[in-house]
Amino acid sequence: MTKPAVTYELIKTCKQTGARLGIVHTPHGSIETPAFMPVGTQATVKTMSPEELKEMGAGIILSNTYHLWLRPGNDIIKEAGGLHKFMNWDRPILTDSGGFQVFSLSQFRKIEEEGVHFRNHLNGDKLFLSPEKAMEIQNDLGSDIMMAFDECPPFPATYEYMLDSVDRTTRWAKRCKEAHARPEDQALFGIVQGGEFEELRKRSAEALVELDLPGYAIGGLSVGEPKDIMNRMLEYTTPLLPENKPRYLMGVGSPDSLVDGAIRGVDMFDCVLPTRIARNGTLMTSEGRLVVKNAKFARDFGPLDPNCDCYTCKNYSRAYIRHLIRTDETFGIRLTTYHNLHFLLNLMEQVRQAIREDRLGDFREEFFEKYGFNKP
Ligand SMILES: CNc1nc2c(CCc3ccc(C(F)(F)F)cc3)c3[nH]c(N)nc(=O)c3cc2[nH]1
Ligand SMILES: [Zn+2]
Secondary structure: OOOOOOEEEEEEEOOOOOOEEEEEEEOOEEEEEOEEEOEOOOOOOOOOOHHHHHHOOOOOEEEEHHHHHHOOOHHHHHHOOOHHHHOOOOOOEEEEOOHHHHHHHOOOEEEOOOOEEEEOOOOOOEEEEOHHHHHHHHHHHOOOEEEOOOOOOOOOOOHHHHHHHHHHHHHHHHHHHHHOOOOOOOEEEEEEOOOOOHHHHHHHHHHHHHOOOOEEEEOOOOOOOOHHHHHHHHHHHHHHOOOOOOEEEOOOOOHHHHHHHHHOOOOEEEOOHHHHHHOOOEEEEOOEEEEOOOHHHOOOOOOOOOOOOOHHHHHOOHHHHHHHHHOOOHHHHHHHHHHHHHHHHHHHHHHHHHHHOOOHHHHHHHHHHHHOOOOO
């Protein structure tokens, strides 16, 4: 049995909560967990350079099979020597399998046992994606962590629909494992589905754990379900996953959800939120959300966040950034993106420190109070 490309080292479990401190080792380096992973859909974390991402402490970034397959094409990226070389990022990369993007981007689609027929969201061409095709694309991209090709059903969905979908996602995961060309270089993570139904989450988790994959994601959440359903599914599902492997909660990144996910034993998070809201000038600050275009900041020459030591907060004022965002200056989006990513990466460092000190429960109270999240 060859050594898996990705391994998880459990450092300690927080005595106050179910949170765990760990390290995910990959062929392109190691990341401390719980970790937030910036999203770089089209082989770039929008407006950020690799040097700036390293400067702010980003250990691993995400990219996407579906988008890169369409543009520029996995063949071009393969010819460039893979995604790391193509985008000049020498740390770990995780790629999603395209399943979610097909369901969220393409209104027309037909799911069959073989795979999914749908239309190119850019030009309407007919396309087909299968477990084998998704693995071929991720193999060409050369990502350190590849996600299995799954179906992320909409919320809500009936029990019958979800049962049928879970079993197909399991069969697709088996086909991904069989199609996996270089398990010594790339890790294939399974994705647990099952919606809001405990017994289907159990059915999905047990079948995927059977495949003995190097890591597992909890999928099918953060798709519009109420927060208490997400937390209930997390509480039920994480204990079903192996303690010695990473757990990735897909699509979750609001600050409160990161903390609550870590408390429930999640190791890895992604979210487009920090970069997306940055583009319209919405900032995550230690005192809560701030919309910098607001007229009240026109003569505010203080930093976006007085408790932040990032490049943006050390060198530029709310008034200046407000001006750049209102005049649609690209530099403004770079400054707000830098701050939001730094805020979430810094939040995860505080979460890791709280786990080291066995006080993540206390940290949650303090943070929710300061940030203004309503009490549970
Ligand atoms: C927003 N909520 C959400 N996002 C979800 C995602 C996408 C995660 C993702 C990965 C990479 C990128 C990239 F931009 F970096 F490329 C962007 C987003 C899911 N992905 C899969 N495969 N199964 C799921 O069941 C699932 C559930 C998800 N809920
Ligand atoms: Zn800042």
